[in-house]
Amino acid sequence: MNSQPIVLHLVSEATGQTLEAVVRACGAQFPESSFVQRSWNLVRSQIQVGRVLAGIAAEPGPVLSSLTTPVLRDALRTGCHRMGVHVENILDSTIYFLERETGRRAERHPGGQYVMDDEYRRRIDAMQYVIGHDDGQRAKSLEDADVILVGVSRTSKTPTCFYLANRGVRAANVPLVQDVPLPAGLLEYRGTVVGLMIDPHTLVEIRRSRVGMMLPGRKFARRRISDESMRPYVDPTRVEEELVWARRLCARHGWPVIDVTHRSVEETAAAIIDMIAHPPLRRMENGTALKK
CATH class of the missing domain: 3.40.50 (Rossmann fold)
Known part of the structure; x- marks a missing residue:
């Protein structure tokens, strides 16, 4: 069993519910590991990404992201690489899969699932x-x-x-x-x-x-x-x-x-x-x- 809990940073452009659900489901498969979550929600500007990176630097740990805006995704990834911190966008594989199946490019609209439809x-x-x-x-x-x-x-x-x-x-x-x-x-x-x-x-x-x-x-x-x-x-x-x-x-x-x-x-x-x-x-x- 790990002696120290793993600090896991969750970075989202919306409410963060998608990330939390994924971590809850996947984290349950590692009963001998302990995770401490740090949530960064409604991140929609490069200034906010900078604040997130400062928080990660103060408390280093792997990063899970659901950012869809390319410039924000790139800024987060670049900053994490400079610190030697691993970052993974949980939406990438599914978006790429759907792009291949539909033959269309994703709109990359932040919080697209939260619309008043x-x-x-x-x-x-x-x-x-x-x-x-x-x-x-x-x-x-x-x-x-x-x-x-x-x-x-x-x-x-x-x-x-x-x-x-x-x-x-x-x-x-x-x-x-x-x-x-x-x-x-x-x-x-x-x-x-x-x-x-x-x-x-x-x-x-x-x-x-x-x-x-x-x-x-x-x-x-x-x-x-x-x-x-x-x-x-x-x-x-x-x-x-x-x-x-x-x-x-x-x-x-x-x-x-x-x-x-x-x-x-x-x-x-x-x-x-x-x-x-x-x-x-x-x-x-x-x-x-x-x-x-």
Whole structure:
């Protein structure tokens, strides 16, 4: 294992999200290495490149760039070479590949993916939709949803919906509560409904942590959790029964389920987007595809 973390400079003309996503994905493949990121975003002039180079000189380390403007790319590369620092532009290989395939030259427009076009407006609309249809709100008017997520309390329905909204998906979520009838809007919905499931032991810990955060003081929190009103919410036996009931409910309605126990929100959202894209097939958590 490296004794010292590697200082990694990320230089971008836009928000830096592309670089951060690449480093997050690739860095995870080097668990024995430690990286310290220094982000330089919205770099759009040679003066700003000079400031970046000064920062690199003060804290030397390899450079990953997503600069598209040739003069800025050249200035950064020249400065790094003078310092003996390695620099790599993560967009070059893909841009060259697309230029060969299209037979056209890339425009090299900084932040080209961040434009207020139809896709941008769709994401904003989806975000507003999620806010208005979170946790069972407006459950009578779900016909405009691209997908509806259902599940018992604390199965990551809300964060998954917000991540989907950032991908332009209008997602609503409806909590499943025993002895509470399903809203008519959910039963009448003819689009994709996905149930989110989780390991009961994990859910108990999440709920206990949540209750502890909501109540002042650990001692007080433990006392309140033992009260009759809180006991079913965190009782392992009751939680397991609740999950079995929810799973059977989804099976009865033909709703596919995703186990989120060991999934990140991003992975769950990716699986849901795949289900929306292929509506004739509903993928169950065990990988079996069922005709709808």
